[in-house]
Amino acid sequence: MSNQRPDLDFHPLRADLYQELHSRPFQVIPSTARITHIAVLITPEQRQQQFEHLQKLHRLLGQPWPEEEVSCYEHDLGDLRIRREVHMEFATYTFINLAESKTAPFKETGLSLLPQGWIEELAGTVVAAFHVDVRRSSEDARSELAFMRKYFEDTRLVGSSPQGGAARILGSFQLHSDNFGRFMVLNRDMSNSQLGRLVQRLMEIETYRLMSLLGLPLARDITPALNDMDQQLAVITQSLADNESLDEQELLSRLTNIAARIEAFRAHSTFRFSATRAYHRLVLTRLEELREDEVSGHLTLTEFMTRRLTPAVKTCEAVGERLEDLSRRIDRASEMMRTRVDLAIQSQNQQLLSSMDRRSRIQLMMQHTVEGFSVVVISYYLIGLLKMALNALRESGMEFNTPLILGVAIPIVMTAVFLGVRRIHYRFIRMARKQ
Incomplete structure (x- = not known):
C-alpha cells in the first residue's frame, strides 16, 4: 500500500476548523x-x-x-x-x-x-x-x-x-x-x-454571569415605556373595535410613532437580549460540568445561580418577547386602520359614481331638450333660405303662391331635420358602445 498522501481538494478552512477546538x-x-x-x-x-x-x-x-x-x-x-x-x-x-x-x-x-x-x-x-x-x-x-x-x-x-x-x-x-x-x-x-x-x-461562570446580567438594566429601562405604549395601543384598538368616528390621520400618526419607538427599542436591545440568553446557557453548562456536592450550611453555585440569575435572564426574555408582541399588535392595528381607510375610500368612490351617474342623466335630458330647440332653429333657417329662393324666382318672372309653398314646406323641413338629428345622435351612441 502506498504511503503517498492523496492529492485531494481540501477545503481552505479545514486546518482552521481543526485548530478551533484547540484554540x-x-x-x-x-x-x-x-x-x-x-x-x-x-x-x-x-x-x-x-x-x-x-x-x-x-x-x-x-x-x-x-x-x-x-x-x-x-x-x-x-x-x-x-x-x-x-x-x-x-x-x-x-x-x-x-x-x-x-x-x-x-x-x-x-x-x-x-x-x-x-x-x-x-x-x-x-x-x-x-x-x-x-x-x-x-x-x-x-x-x-x-x-x-x-x-x-x-x-x-x-x-x-x-x-x-x-x-x-x-x-x-x-x-x-x-x-x-x-x-x-x-x-x-x-x-x-x-x-x-x-x-x-469557575472564572467562566463568573464572567458569563456578569455578561448575561448586562441586559437587565436595559430591560428595566424599557419596561415603563412599554407599559405606556401598551396602554396607548389598547386605547387605539378599542376605538377601532367600538366603530367610533375617528380621525384616521391622527390615529395613523400615533400608530406610526409607537411603531418607530418599538423598532428603536428592538434595534437597541435585540443583540443584548440574545447575548444574555447565550451567556446564561454557557453558565448553566459550566455549572453542570462542576458536578457539585453541597457544603453544609451553604448554597451551591448552581442553587445560587438558579435562584438569582435565572429570574434576571427571564426578565430580559420577557421584555424581548413583549417587544415582539407589541410589534405584531401594531401591525394588526395598522392593518385594521388600512382596511377602515380602504372601505371609506370605496364608499366615497361609490358616492362619486352615483353623483356622476345622476349628472349624466341630467346632461342627457338637457341634451334632448337642446336637440328639440336645435330642430326648430335649423328648420327656421332652412325655411328662411327657401323663402329667399322663392322670392328670387318670383322676381325672375315665375308665378307661384309663395305662402302656400312655405306652409307646405315647414312640416316637411322640420321632419327631415328631426330625422337627421336623431340619426346623428344614434350614430354617436353606437360609436360610444363600441369603445
Missing part, C-alpha cells in the same frame, strides 16, 4: 496560585489598543512580544503567567502569580507582579474583575471553612465541593473593599490539569 486550551494550575481574572468590553479600536498595550507589557518585563494578535494568547514569564482571550464583544485577561508566598489569602494577587501602572492603562470597560486564591486543603473541614470565611469581609458565602469532593470552592459573588470579587479554591486531591479545568470553569 482555547485549559490551563495547568498548581495548588498554590494567586489568580486575577478581568473581563473588559471593547470596541474594534480598543481591541487594537489592547494588543499594543500587551506588547508594551512584554517590553516592560524584558520579554519578546507577540507580533500578531490571536484569539487566545498565553505566555509564561516565570512566576507570572499571562493569558488573553478575545471574544465577540469582550476580552479577558488572566494573570497567574506562581511565586512562593506565605501571606494571607488575597494579600497578594495575580496583579502583584505586573509593572506599576500598567493595568490602569488597559483600554475598555471592565465588567468582571475578581481574584481566585488556590491553596492546598487541610484535613479538618470545619477549621477550613472558618479559615476561608474570614477573608471575605463578613459577606454571605456560596460554596460547594465539586468533582465528588476533590476540591472546595467558596465565594461571595460580591465586590470587596478592593473593588474586586473573591473566590477561594482548596484542592484536596486534584491533579494540576484537573485543578486548571476547575478554575477555568
Whole structure:
C-alpha cells in the first residue's frame, strides 16, 4: 500500500476548523496560585489598543512580544503567567502569580507582579474583575471553612465541593473593599490539569454571569415605556373595535410613532437580549460540568445561580418577547386602520359614481331638450333660405303662391331635420358602445 498522501481538494478552512477546538486550551494550575481574572468590553479600536498595550507589557518585563494578535494568547514569564482571550464583544485577561508566598489569602494577587501602572492603562470597560486564591486543603473541614470565611469581609458565602469532593470552592459573588470579587479554591486531591479545568470553569461562570446580567438594566429601562405604549395601543384598538368616528390621520400618526419607538427599542436591545440568553446557557453548562456536592450550611453555585440569575435572564426574555408582541399588535392595528381607510375610500368612490351617474342623466335630458330647440332653429333657417329662393324666382318672372309653398314646406323641413338629428345622435351612441 502506498504511503503517498492523496492529492485531494481540501477545503481552505479545514486546518482552521481543526485548530478551533484547540484554540482555547485549559490551563495547568498548581495548588498554590494567586489568580486575577478581568473581563473588559471593547470596541474594534480598543481591541487594537489592547494588543499594543500587551506588547508594551512584554517590553516592560524584558520579554519578546507577540507580533500578531490571536484569539487566545498565553505566555509564561516565570512566576507570572499571562493569558488573553478575545471574544465577540469582550476580552479577558488572566494573570497567574506562581511565586512562593506565605501571606494571607488575597494579600497578594495575580496583579502583584505586573509593572506599576500598567493595568490602569488597559483600554475598555471592565465588567468582571475578581481574584481566585488556590491553596492546598487541610484535613479538618470545619477549621477550613472558618479559615476561608474570614477573608471575605463578613459577606454571605456560596460554596460547594465539586468533582465528588476533590476540591472546595467558596465565594461571595460580591465586590470587596478592593473593588474586586473573591473566590477561594482548596484542592484536596486534584491533579494540576484537573485543578486548571476547575478554575477555568469557575472564572467562566463568573464572567458569563456578569455578561448575561448586562441586559437587565436595559430591560428595566424599557419596561415603563412599554407599559405606556401598551396602554396607548389598547386605547387605539378599542376605538377601532367600538366603530367610533375617528380621525384616521391622527390615529395613523400615533400608530406610526409607537411603531418607530418599538423598532428603536428592538434595534437597541435585540443583540443584548440574545447575548444574555447565550451567556446564561454557557453558565448553566459550566455549572453542570462542576458536578457539585453541597457544603453544609451553604448554597451551591448552581442553587445560587438558579435562584438569582435565572429570574434576571427571564426578565430580559420577557421584555424581548413583549417587544415582539407589541410589534405584531401594531401591525394588526395598522392593518385594521388600512382596511377602515380602504372601505371609506370605496364608499366615497361609490358616492362619486352615483353623483356622476345622476349628472349624466341630467346632461342627457338637457341634451334632448337642446336637440328639440336645435330642430326648430335649423328648420327656421332652412325655411328662411327657401323663402329667399322663392322670392328670387318670383322676381325672375315665375308665378307661384309663395305662402302656400312655405306652409307646405315647414312640416316637411322640420321632419327631415328631426330625422337627421336623431340619426346623428344614434350614430354617436353606437360609436360610444363600441369603445
